[in-house]
Amino acid sequence: MPESVVILDAVAIQRALTRIAHEIAERNEQSTDVVLVGIPLLGDHLAFRLGKILAGIWNQPVPVGVLDTTLHRDDLDQRTAPTIHPTDIPFDVTGKTVVFVDDVLFTGRTTRAAMDALNDFGRPRKIQLAVLVDRGHRELPIKADFIGKNVPTALDEKIAMLLTEAGAAKDEVILKKMTNH
Amino acid sequence: MGWTKKHLLDIESLTAEEIITVLDTARGFKAVGERAIKKVPALRGKTVVNLFVEPSTRTRISFELAAQRLSADIVNFSAEASSFKKGETLKDTALNLEALNADFIIIRHSASGAPHFLTRVVDAHVINAGDGAHEHPTQALLDVFTIREKKGRIAGLNVTILGDILYSRVARSDIWALTKLGANVTLCGPSTLVPKTFEQMGCRVTHDVDEAIRDADIINLLRIQHERQRKTMFPSIGEYTQLFGLNQARLARTRPDALIMHPGPINRGVEIDSEIADCGRSVILEQVTNGLAVRMAVLFLVNGGKTSPEIAV
Numbered sequence: 001m002p003e004s005v006v007i008l009d010a011v012a013i014q015r016a017l018t019r020i021a022h023e024i025a026e027r028n029e030q031s032t033d034v035v036l037v038g039i040p041l042l043g044d045h046l047a048f049r050l051g052k053i054l055a056g057i058w059n060q061p062v063p064v065g066v067l068d069t070t071l072h073r074d075d076l077d078q079r080t081a082p083t084i085h086p087t088d089i090p091f092d093v094t095g096k097t098v099v100f101v102d103d104v105l106f107t108g109r110t111t112r113a114a115m116d117a118l119n120d121f122g123r124p125r126k127i128q129l130a131v132l133v134d135r136g137h138r139e140l141p142i143k144a145d146f147i148g149k150n151v152p153t154a155l156d157e158k159i160a161m162l163l164t165e166a167g168a169a170k171d172e173v174i175l176k177k178m179t180n181h
Numbered sequence: 182m183g184w185t186k187k188h189l190l191d192i193e194s195l196t197a198e199e200i201i202t203v204l205d206t207a208r209g210f211k212a213v214g215e216r217a218i219k220k221v222p223a224l225r226g227k228t229v230v231n232l233f234v235e236p237s238t239r240t241r242i243s244f245e246l247a248a249q250r251l252s253a254d255i256v257n258f259s260a261e262a263s264s265f266k267k268g269e270t271l272k273d274t275a276l277n278l279e280a281l282n283a284d285f286i287i288i289r290h291s292a293s294g295a296p297h298f299l300t301r302v303v304d305a306h307v308i309n310a311g312d313g314a315h316e317h318p319t320q321a322l323l324d325v326f327t328i329r330e331k332k333g334r335i336a337g338l339n340v341t342i343l344g345d346i347l348y349s350r351v352a353r354s355d356i357w358a359l360t361k362l363g364a365n366v367t368l369c370g371p372s373t374l375v376p377k378t379f380e381q382m383g384c385r386v387t388h389d390v391d392e393a394i395r396d397a398d399i400i401n402l403l404r405i406q407h408e409r410q411r412k413t414m415f416p417s418i419g420e421y422t423q424l425f426g427l428n429q430a431r432l433a434r435t436r437p438d439a440l441i442m443h444p445g446p447i448n449r450g451v452e453i454d455s456e457i458a459d460c461g462r463s464v465i466l467e468q469v470t471n472g473l474a475v476r477m478a479v480l481f482l483v484n485g486g487k488t489s490p491e492i493a494v
Contacts, residue, residue: 068209071221071251071481081184081485084209120218 007151007159008173013132016148017046020130021053023146028097031058033125035093037065038101039114040085045165046132047101065089067100067121069113087117094122099146103161105131108142133173135159151175184482188307190296191316192357200358203478204326210481211474213250223481224251229285230278233310234260234271237289239445239469240310240319244287247476253285271295272302279303285480288312306483314348319479320444321354323472325362327464328399330471331440336363341393343425344403344452347374347414351444352403356382369393370403370425373414390425394435401442402427402452418451428454432462440464 008016028034034054038047044066051064068085076082100114111129118124130146135153151159158176162168184202192200213221229248233241241257248255258278260266265274271290278286285306288296293313300307311317329335340359346352346368356379359366366384368375377386387393394400405421415421427441441453441463449455458465 070209071213071223076223076485079485081206081482084206084481086209086212116222120216120221 003177005175005177006172007175008133008149010171013148013171013173016132017049018053020146020148021050021057024050024054024099024128024130025057027128027145030097031060031062033095033097034099035063035065035091035096036099036101037067037089037093037114037118039110040066040068042103042161042163042166043101045163046103048165050099050101050130063091065091065093067114067117069110069117072113072116074109074113089121092122093118093124095125097126097128098124099128099130101130103132104159105129105134105142105144105147106137108138108140111142112140132161133159149173184485187483188296188300188309189318189479189483190300190307190309192318192321192354192361193316195318195357195361197361197363200322200325200361203322203475203482204329206482207322207326207471207474207478210477211471213477214470214474220250220252222252224248224253224484227251227253227284227484228282229253229255229287229480230283230305231255231257231310232274232278232286232288233258234265234288234290234295235311236260237311239472240289240317243469243472244308244310244319244476247473247480248285250473251477251480253480256283271298275299275303279305285483308479308483311350314350314353316354316357317350317444318354319472319476320351321358322479323468323475324351324355324401324442324444325358326471326475327442327468328364328440331464331467332398335359338364338398339367339396340364340399340401341367341369341397342401342403343369343390343393343427345374345405345414346370346379346403347376348406349403353382355401356384360384367393367397371415371421391431391434394427394431394439397435397439399440399442400427400435401444402447403444404446404448405452422451426450426452426454427457429456432457442468444468 036047036051038044047064051062054062066088068087070082070084128145131144132148133151134144134147135151156178160174162172231241245255283305287308287310289310290312293315295312296307296309309318342352356366360383368379368384368386369390372388380386443465447458
């Protein structure tokens with residue numbers, strides 16, 4: 001029977017995003033060089049939220065794009081063809097500091113696919129990675145620059161993120177423990 | 182939502198949900214085609230064979246480009262310059278292609294059912310690019326993609342297919358796709374080319390062209406296929422144009438927002454007046470653009486499909 005624990009509630013999610021925004025601002029003093037690129041399905045919503053907070057810190061709009069990584073995945077052979085989401089990057093990334101925004105960092109394979117996919121849009125000066133939850137179990141040499149919460153997990157556990165933009169009643173991050181006995 | 186089929190053999194065996202999955206996936210690929218770099222690595226390392234035993238230009242080029250934009254390697258195989266001339270059977274040709282580790286075989290053949298036959302001979306993904314007078318599934322998918330993009334929906338639209346229905350695999354695939362998605366389909370043309378038996382597929386059949394196009398949201402014109410008619414099915418081309426060709430006078434009596442479609446190649450001055458083919462209501466060239474996106478989607482989806490579909494023999 002699965003046992004669920006709320007690891008972040010709506011207030012904690014908002015607080016984590018605010019802290020990440022301040023860390024991005026601290027790390028990147030040239031605010032005009034920073035653009036955010038969210039990775040669907042949930043990273044794009046988080047990127048738009050972060051963009052608003054950052055715009056408040058810097059007093060200027062922060063460009064936000066959406067990048068689908070589906071076609072660059074390395075496991076397309078091992079699964080049913082996944083759904084393709086729209087990519088929309090309405091600015092040139094060449095020479096910019098691109099901050100990828102994703103919901104959960106797990107194996108690192110999505111981030112690798114995102115770096116590959118971004119190549120088709122230009123050559124950024126730097127790529128940084130912001131995630132709301134880092135659950136560990138990396139399979140590639142990839143590390144997040146900005147982390148909302150570190151959550152040590154077992155491989156058979158699942159992280160469910162609920163966001164109002166994606167139709168949820170309230171924001172919440174839940175850890176589902178799968179107990180076998 | 183979702184796609185589990187290993188092959189694309191016909192529209193008849195697809196569900197409405199599967200057709201919608203192709204259309205949604207194709208929308209993503211159309212956006213890829215509009216980027217500066219139009220190539221994605223989704224089928225990197227895969228080999229696609231275009232096995233065109235019957236001549237074709239646009240479908241072959243469309244599949245070729247689709248495979249290349251997905252980073253697959255593609256080999257073209259045409260009947261004129263091949264071992265068919267030397268008497269090799271389709272089965273032996275297919276086994277030879279499989280021995281070269283082809284992952285996909287895209288087949289066009291004059292015999293209905295040739296793609297279905299191939300699935301029993303080889304392990305590769307098989308895509309039907311037109312078999313005899315049976316089906317041309319990717320044409321139907323690009324037609325409904327274009328209609329949905331232009332009109333925002335399929336259900337409830339009046340679609341008139343005008344011309345040579347009897348010999349047309351495009352018509353059969355279109356009828357399946359449109360009726361599954363809830364459109365009202367009307368067929369029109371000379372009674373010899375549009376027999377009443379098509380009513381069994383859930384369409385309305387009429388031989389009065391003005392009545393057929395009056396309330397149409399979509400007018401889909403089909404080419405008169407001289408090569409498939411063993412004997413003359415109507416007295417002359419001139420008479421066909423007179424009675425069934427789309428001209429300015431007829432167009433003036435249609436709904437102002439009705440769209441003109443044609444799978445190509447068009448016979449200017451036969452089934453369609455030259456100016457109409459080039460007018461703002463014609464979406465003929467957009468169909469070509471959409472065909473590329475739809476074929477990329479089909480290659481991408483069948484690559485993920487693991488289970489073989491049930492094949493009605």
